[in-house]
Amino acid sequence: MTDKKENLTIHINQEWCKGCGICVAFCPKKVLAIGENGKSTMIDPDNCIKCGMCQMRCPDFAIFLGGSDS
Amino acid sequence: MNHPLAESYFRMDKLPHIWCPGCSHGIIMASIARAIDRLGLDKDNVCIVSGIGCSSRAPGYMDFNTLHTTHGRALAFATGVKLANPKLEVIVISGDGDLSAIGGNHLIHAARRNIGLTTICFNNNIYGMTGGQYSPTTPTGDKATTAPYGNIDKPFDITKLAIGAGATYAAKVTAFHVTQMDKYIESAIAHKGFSLVEAIAVCPTYYGRKNRKGSAVEMMTWLKDHYIDFKVAEKLPPEKREGKELMGEFINVDAPEYTALYDALIDRLKD
Ligand SMILES: Cc1ncc(C[n+]2csc(CCOP(=O)(O)OP(=O)(O)O)c2C)c(N)n1
Ligand code: SF4
Ligand code: SF4
Ligand code: SF4
Numbered sequence: 001m002t003d004k005k006e007n008l009t010i011h012i013n014q015e016w017c018k019g020c021g022i023c024v025a026f027c028p029k030k031v032l033a034i035g036e037n038g039k040s041t042m043i044d045p046d047n048c049i050k051c052g053m054c055q056m057r058c059p060d061f062a063i064f065l066g067g068s069d070s
Numbered sequence: 071m072n073h074p075l076a077e078s079y080f081r082m083d084k085l086p087h088i089w090c091p092g093c094s095h096g097i098i099m100a101s102i103a104r105a106i107d108r109l110g111l112d113k114d115n116v117c118i119v120s121g122i123g124c125s126s127r128a129p130g131y132m133d134f135n136t137l138h139t140t141h142g143r144a145l146a147f148a149t150g151v152k153l154a155n156p157k158l159e160v161i162v163i164s165g166d167g168d169l170s171a172i173g174g175n176h177l178i179h180a181a182r183r184n185i186g187l188t189t190i191c192f193n194n195n196i197y198g199m200t201g202g203q204y205s206p207t208t209p210t211g212d213k214a215t216t217a218p219y220g221n222i223d224k225p226f227d228i229t230k231l232a233i234g235a236g237a238t239y240a241a242k243v244t245a246f247h248v249t250q251m252d253k254y255i256e257s258a259i260a261h262k263g264f265s266l267v268e269a270i271a272v273c274p275t276y277y278g279r280k281n282r283k284g285s286a287v288e289m290m291t292w293l294k295d296h297y298i299d300f301k302v303a304e305k306l307p308p309e310k311r312e313g314k315e316l317m318g319e320f321i322n323v324d325a326p327e328y329t330a331l332y333d334a335l336i337d338r339l340k341d
Contacts, residue, residue: 056101
């Protein structure tokens with residue numbers, strides 16, 4: 001959690017994602033979408049501002065900012 | 071890699087949780103863990119107590135001292151825990167049904183005594199677990215399994231009820247307004263005395279379906295568009311306040327806390 005913002009990237013745990021669409025709808029940059037499998041997916045990583053709102057509103061711990069190397 | 075908050079504060083072997091897609095309970099549960107994290111509390115010094123309901127399942131997932139008790143009685147159990155060990159941070163998780171119907175009496179008396187418990191009400195305006203019966207917070211006119219033609223009751227405002235009964239900290243917030251929710255829950259836990267945060271939640275499965283409120287996203291959008299801070303509302307002309315619901319920190323005052331008074335009484339009688 002102490003990682004610098006530039007080293008963070010969005011991780012999506014597709015096994016826990018229930019496809020509710022909350023992260024997609026309220027992402028200020030609209031960089032997420034529900035994929036063909038019904039789960040959240042990152043469609044435009046370059047424009048993600050790493051605000052963390054998706055992580056805070058996801059009811060299922062399925063999307064979060066974490067280190068980019070793993 | 072794993073979700074850092076989940077890994078630090080939740081029982082990973084119990085996740086993913088069983089709540090429906092888009093149910094707000096997971097959002098509020100995570101907010102409680104973030105507040106505990108920011109306060110830097112020792113996990114062993116925190117006790118989470120719940121009653122029965124979908125919301126009351128939360129302590130099963132949270133990696134602290136936890137008690138999953140009987141319907142409506144979380145505050146009674148929590149009162150016992152707090153009196154036995156006043157150093158514990160005791161946090162009660164309770165649904166609107168659990169807290170204001172069967173448990174309503176415990177709520178008013180815990181508030182009246184100003185006992186140092188933090189209550190987080192997961193208010194989704196319905197009995198989720200048992201299939202969508204109306205609760206004391208179901209708005210007048212809304213439908214429920216037990217109100218197929220519309221509810222004729224007038225709803226409780228749980229925040230006002232707690233303040234009326236003597237709560238010294240009370241805030242209302244919604245599952246959409248997560249930044250404020252984190253802040254209020256943090257303040258409520260840090261507060262000495264009875265504190266309540268009423269978190270307005272969505273239950274897409276029962277309340278949403280019965281009232282044709284659409285998807286979880288549509289229900290969250292409604293919260294976003296209708297709830298405003300009461301301090302902002304005070305500055306608005308009447309026509310702009312119309313149809314708005316009020317949230318915010320409604321009370322935050324100091325008053326003698328019950329377990330401290332109790333300990334002082336014992337000390338006095340020892341001499
Ligand atoms: C003594 C008793 N009465 C009734 C029930 C049935 N019951 C279980 S949960 C519940 C209400 C749940 O609603 P709420 O507290 O609002 O929580 P939610 O499920 O909506 O999160 C009821 C009536 C019970 N378990 N025990
Ligand atoms: S961190 Fe912010 S910008 Fe990036 S996906 Fe999440 S909500 Fe969107
Ligand atoms: S908010 Fe969470 S569960 Fe819902 S779609 Fe996004 S990642 Fe999946
Ligand atoms: S029934 Fe309602 S309250 Fe219960 S888990 Fe489903 S959405 Fe949540």
